[in-house]
Every structure is written in structure tokens, then in C-alpha cells.
Amino acid sequence: MKEHFDHPDVVVCPGGPLLLRGEHVIEDAEGRQHRTSRPVSAVCRCGKSADQPWCDGTHKVLPDKLKP
């Protein structure tokens, strides 16, 4: 029986967002602050989300070379 499970606070999803567990305040490129509001949040890494700083799934329709 496994005794310890990996449960990192920050997870980089290959080709996709950065997952953040817990409460955080994120400052975006314009200096605006955004507070997380759910148990896990997805921060955009591709720069193309229309809902910055959060991921909105847009990374999935980008060509491979533009994926983070």
C-alpha cells in the first residue's frame, strides 16, 4: 500500500496551464492583482487566453510550436 502521494502546490501541465493549489494572489503583466477563488486554479502559460491570467483552454487550438 502506497503511503505517500505526490500532491504538489504547483503543477506545470505539458502544453497547457500552470495549476496552482490553494489561495494565491497573482499580479498580471499590467500590474493588476487577481485572487484565486477555487481549490485549484489554472494560470495561462501560452499568453493567448482571453481570460487572463487564467487559462481558458485556448492553448489546445494553438499549433504545436506556440504551445507552452
Add this chain to the structure above:
Amino acid sequence: MRIPKARGELSEALAAALQEGTAPAELADVAATDDADRHLSLWTLYELSYRGFDGVDDELEWQPELLALRHTLERRFEAELREWFSPPELGEPFADALFELIENDDGASVATFVQREATLDQTLELLRYRTIYHLKEADPTAWVVPRLTTGPKAALMELQYDEYGCGDPNRLHSHLFVRGLDACGLRSDYGAYIDDVPVEVLVQNNAMSLFGLHRRLRGAALGHLAAFEATSSLPSRRMAQGLERLGLPTEMIAYYEEHVEADAVHEQLAVRTICGALVEEEPAQAAEVAFGALACLGLEDRFARRMLAEWGAE
């Protein structure tokens, strides 16, 4: 909720049995008139395990004759699903392969139509049909929790907690939909539109209950969840834009905007941490996960094609 209006001989006999509070043994011999009759009957039997019906004895949920009928209907339905949706073997790494399986599916989309050209009436019709699932959003997956081992169980709860508003009833996803319905002047009471929905909606809803209510089908339930979440963010954005174009209330737009953001998280959790953990602990479940994912995508495609054809949009 009232007992749904019968759609054929089986649902007629079933409605009578529920009203009388006794299920005659002959119920098992009543042949369903057609698919709509058969799926409405199964839906009604499942509903005994969710919220029940006004004036119907709660004891009937575990009534042996009704369970036998449910079993017969489920056997046939599961066999059909397995025939329609037989998945390829998933490669490695598992999460990439599952994402790829889902992304390669190019099923029809009602969201794109709503975004660009649906009329107000067509959009309200779609919202009425969506009530059947959205008013019990996340509930069919909740059945799966106690059937999982530690890793996938904790992972599933991390996602479900968000669906259920992190304990705040005002943020519960099904409640956000209720607020949207009320603002649109639609009925938000549970099951209000069951008599109007096309058979495709019953089939979609029954697949979720089938997967959720059988421990044996836990892998399919989680694969269904993964495909659902991974095909939600971008379509939810299109829905929100369509609702805005039509001047529908902000409360309904907010439901879809919440899903743009929430499901961008949920798809990662469902594919990587939930299905990933399940398959790590139970490798034999990989094929079941893929089956559930294809069933989710394929049944939504059938619904979308039906609606687009009816709206003359194909």
C-alpha cells in the same frame, strides 16, 4: 417532480406501477414501444435514486421487480454503447493519449451554432434541454467516490468540491444554472422539462447514471467526466458569446463564463490527476476510461446533430 408523461407502453406501465406503489411481475414482459419509451423508462427508474417523484413511495427505489426491469434495460443499453463506442488502445503517456483521443473527436457542436446564428427560440429550447443534466450537474459522478482507492478518490473530490461550490450553495454549479433559468423566465424546478426533451437527451443522461451507479463501470464514469470537462471551456465561451448576442440575462451568461474558467482547470484534473491516478492504481481501467470518454463525445454528437438538423443548420 411529477412522473414523466409516458412515451409508449413500457413507460405507461411503469408510471402506473409507480402511482400504485406496487410493481407487478408482468412489468418485465412489457415490450418497449421504441427507443424513447425504453430510455424514458430507464430514466424514470434511475430518478428513483436521485430525487424521486411526487406521491411515489421512496421504498420503490429498491423494489425487486423494478430493479429487475432496470437491469434488463441497462444490459441492453450497455451492450449498445459498447458496440457504438469501441476505443482504440491508449498509448503512453496516458494523459497525453487521453487528451489526444478527446481532441481528435470532431463531433457536431451546438455551441458554435448558438454563438453565430441561433435564434432566441432555438437557444431557449437548447437551455430547456440542458436542464436535464445541469440541474443535477456533477451528481452522477458523485456516486463513484466511494468506489475508488485513495489516489483517484482524493483527486475526484478536488474537482467535485469546485462543482459543488466549495461548500457555498450560492456557487454550486447547478444552482448557477437555476439562477440563469430564473432570469431567462424558464422553469428551474428539477425535471420540469422532461416531457419535452428529445430521446438523445435521455440517452446522454442515462449513460451518466449507468456509469455512475455501477462500481464495475467506474472507469467509464471517470472517462466520461474527462471528456465532458475537456470539451467544455471553449464551447462554454461560444455559448456565452451567443447568449450575449441574443441579449439573454447576465445570470445565464455567468453560468457559461464560470465554465470557461472552471473547466480549464477541471479538464487538467480529470485527465491527469483523476483518470491518471485511477489507471496508475488500476491499469486495467485504461480501456474503460477510453470507452467512457468516447461515449460522452459520441452521445453529445448525436444530440447536436439532431438539434442542428431540426434547426435546419446542417
